Amino acid sequence: MNCYKLSFKSAQAHLFEIELTIQQPDPNGQVVYLPAWIRGSYMVRDFARNVITIEAISNGNPVIIDKVDKQTWQIAPVEGELRITYTVYAWELSVRAAHFDTTHAYFNGPCLFLGVKGQEENPCRLTIPRPNADSYREWRVAIAMPVEDIDVAGFGDYISDSYEALIDYPAEIGTFSMAEFEVKGRQHRIAVYGLHNADLTRFCKDLQLICSEEVDLFSELPINDYLFMLLVVGDGYGGLEHRNSTSLLVSRNDLPKGKHNKVSEDYRRLLALCSHEYFHLWHVKRITPEIFLQEGTEKEVHTRQLWIFEGIIPPITMS
Numbered sequence: 001m002n003c004y005k006l007s008f009k010s011a012q013a014h015l016f017e018i019e020l021t022i023q024q025p026d027p028n029g030q031v032v033y034l035p036a037w038i039r040g041s042y043m044v045r046d047f048a049r050n051v052i053t054i055e056a057i058s059n060g061n062p063v064i065i066d067k068v069d070k071q072t073w074q075i076a077p078v079e080g081e082l083r084i085t086y087t088v089y090a091w092e093l094s095v096r097a098a099h100f101d102t103t104h105a106y107f108n109g110p111c112l113f114l115g116v117k118g119q120e121e122n123p124c125r126l127t128i129p130r131p132n133a134d135s136y137r138e139w140r141v142a143i144a145m146p147v148e149d150i151d152v153a154g155f156g157d158y159i160s161d162s163y164e165a166l167i168d169y170p171a172e173i174g175t176f177s178m179a180e181f182e183v184k185g186r187q188h189r190i191a192v193y194g195l196h197n198a199d200l201t202r203f204c205k206d207l208q209l210i211c212s213e214e215v216d217l218f219s220e221l222p223i224n225d226y227l228f229m230l231l232v233v234g235d236g237y238g239g240l241e242h243r244n245s246t247s248l249l250v251s252r253n254d255l256p257k258g259k260h261n262k263v264s265e266d267y268r269r270l271l272a273l274c275s276h277e278y279f280h281l282w283h284v285k286r287i288t289p290e291i292f293l294q295e296g297t298e299k300e301v302h303t304r305q306l307w308i309f310e311g312i313i314p315p316i317t318m319s
């Protein structure tokens with residue numbers, strides 16, 4: 001078990017601190033890395049550029065770390081447990097990045113969580129402790145990661161069965177709105193962060209129709225719960241799919257207003273985005289090229305199938 005503890009080091013400086021405890025590091029010296037890319041967004045990203053400080057200790061003594069390339073660190077051999085503490089600058093409001101300020105925290109795992117070379121199949125624990133300061137009193141956690149032990153606001157311990165899983169659960173932490181609906185008896189949640197005046201009841205009703213159609217198309221629902229995470233901005237549009245959630249960047253005007261029953265072009269655009277990302281639950285996340293299953297995200301993986309990943313978009317039949 002490798003354990004990652006996330007701390008909200010400085011909202012003003014946009015810094016997360018992560019403490020990674022490796023119980024059985026490689027006796028020849030442990031290699032750790034940040035991914036080169038994030039699944040679903042097919043470009044090499046320099047996530048490691050945002051690592052500001054990094055240090056390691058074992059048995060109370062500092063351990064030498066060498067950065068060997070843009071995203072990889074070699075740590076000197078140690079006996080016993082190894083603890084790596086590092087800070088990450090998070091100031092990019094995008095569905096593939098991490099963002100932390102006084103209003104909220106949002107992250108994707110590849111931005112924050114170091115891979116432990118050779119131990120990618122080990123389970124991981126993610127601990128998100130409740131921050132102490134008064135300003136965080138109303139904050140809650142929205143994440144679709146399996147729960148180990150959390151409080152009512154979602155702070156506490158989460159578990160994933162591998163490193164690949166750990167980095168496939170983005171999180172929104174703050175004072176978001178939350179709504180729920182069911183599809184085939186499974187819970188679906190919507191977390192909406194940012195200023196908005198949306199009719200979430202209507203949004204749930206429409207999303208439920210879309211999701212049900214897609215489940216019927218595939219004749220199965222491979223998850224027990226699903227989370228739509230919306231970052232609401234003045235002008236934005238984009239999404240990224242994950243194993244049982246999606247992150248969406250949406251324009252405030254695209255959200256449904258209660259008093260209009262018609263589906264506006266803006267709202268239709270938002271529903272189409274949700275529909276597209278939900279469709280990825282099967283198409284790409286589970287029906288995927290063999291090479292994507294064989295390879296991690298440490299190095300880029302080439303495929304000629306992007307046209308089918310992103311080219312087939314389910315129609316929406318809203319009126």
Ligand SMILES: [Zn+2]
Nearest residue numbers: 276280309310
């Ligand atoms: Zn897509």
